[in-house]
Amino acid sequence: MCILFVLCVVTLLLMAGFQAYQNKAKVSFMDYGFHMVITKWDDAVSRDMEIMVKEHCCINSFKFLMAYKGALMVSDDLLLEGLKRCKSLGALAMVHAENGDAVVEGQKKMIELGITGPEGHALSRPLVVIHILCHHLDELLKVIGEPVISGLVLDDSELWNPDFITAAKYVMSPPIRASGHAKALQAALSTGLLQLVGTGHCVFNFMQKGFGIDDFRKIPNGVNGIEERMHLVWDTMVESGQISATDYVPLTGTECARIFNIYPRKGAILARSVADIIILNPNSSFEISSSSHHSRIYTMLVKFV
Numbered sequence: 225m226c227i228l229f230v231l232c233v234v235t236l237l238l239m240a241g242f243q244a245y246q247n248k249a250k251v252s253f254m255d256y257g258f259h260m261v262i263t264k265w266d267d268a269v270s271r272d273m274e275i276m277v278k279e280h281c282c283i284n285s286f287k288f289l290m291a292y293k294g295a296l297m298v299s300d301d302l303l304l305e306g307l308k309r310c311k312s313l314g315a316l317a318m319v320h321a322e323n324g325d326a327v328v329e330g331q332k333k334m335i336e337l338g339i340t341g342p343e344g345h346a347l348s349r350p351l352v353v354i355h356i357l358c359h360h361l362d363e364l365l366k367v368i369g370e371p372v373i374s375g376l377v378l379d380d381s382e383l384w385n386p387d388f389i390t391a392a393k394y395v396m397s398p399p400i401r402a403s404g405h406a407k408a409l410q411a412a413l414s415t416g417l418l419q420l421v422g423t424g425h426c427v428f429n430f431m432q433k434g435f436g437i438d439d440f441r442k443i444p445n446g447v448n449g450i451e452e453r454m455h456l457v458w459d460t461m462v463e464s465g466q467i468s469a470t471d472y473v474p475l476t477g478t479e480c481a482r483i484f485n486i487y488p489r490k491g492a493i494l495a496r497s498v499a500d501i502i503i504l505n506p507n508s509s510f511e512i513s514s515s516s517h518h519s520r521i522y523t524m525l526v527k528f529v
Contacts, residue, residue: 225255225490225500226450227480229287231296232261238272242281255500257486259285259318265302270309277313284485285316291397293324316484322398326350331441342391343383344440346399368483369417371409372424373449374525377460379403392433393525396424397445413475414466420479421457423449427521447525452512458504469506 228249232241238260249256260276260283262269276283288303289296298306303319310317330348334340339347380400385391394400412418426446436443457476461467467475477499481491488497510516514524 225257225486227257227259227285227484230258230260232263238262238269238276242276242283255490255498257484258283259287261287261289261296262302262306263289263296263298265298265305270305273309273315274313277315284314285318286310287318287320289320291320291322291324291327293328297324320397322349335439335441340439341388342385342395342436342440342443345395345397345443346380346383346401348440349397349399368419369412370420370422371413371418372422373453373456374424374447375400376406376409376413376421377456378525379406388437389430389433392436392443394447395433395436395440395443395445396426396447410461410464410466413461414471419475420483421453421475422480423453425450427519429521448519448521449525451517451519452525454502454504455512458506463506 228245230241230245232238242258242260245258260273262273273286275281286306288298288306290303291297307317309315327349330350331344334344334348374396375398378394378400380394380402382394383391383400409418413421424446425448427448428444428446432444454476458472461475462469462472478487478491481487481489488494490497490499493499493501512524514521517524
């Protein structure tokens, strides 16, 4: 099952965005769900959130972006209103926790220094504490951390590749970090500090990435991951001995189903469940490449054997 972010960039009306994505998904061959992205706040948004949670839309998560100033970034006031509304509805609030104002300042600094290539993307964004799980900030609040597969297996070395197209493929937010950060995320997964692995799948072709050839601020942010996630988590975490095959199941399926309130319909092999059963052969190997990929994408972050 795939849970997709619904971004209502044209009408800004949640219900209209939801219906548009439902229409797109009619040709889907797999089960799917939606996270709704909140970019503004008024009575209509608040009302639509309630409709989505309570009236058979099967929506129970809403995302707030604290980055992308001037486009998708929400103010602190909007974020607080959204968090309160999520709490009242029993919905999950998802937060992209960067500081948009600090990012803009960092970007200006890089441009002033003459750094315009993809490496400026990572250099301009302050290191923030994300993808962690604080057991209890108080008796009422639990924060869940979800690393994405790109951050779990890669480092930022390719952002410095002299070939722009190669480097631009790796531009995402928050950025892929230097060597060592992936190991820390892997350790957090193996000890239970992190609970699941996502993808943040958002892909662009060469022409789209090329918009930022003279200014990294114009490079569309996003990488692939949906088709690679299961294989890479197995190889990175199970084959290395950091987790067991039994641990692999909750990290890639069961915990996600629990967190997004679709367990046991998903995430379990039980009577009346509709879990997606995947059979892996741990003794086989294959190459992940754009030529053999099911997704219609031009770029691959990982060519993995």
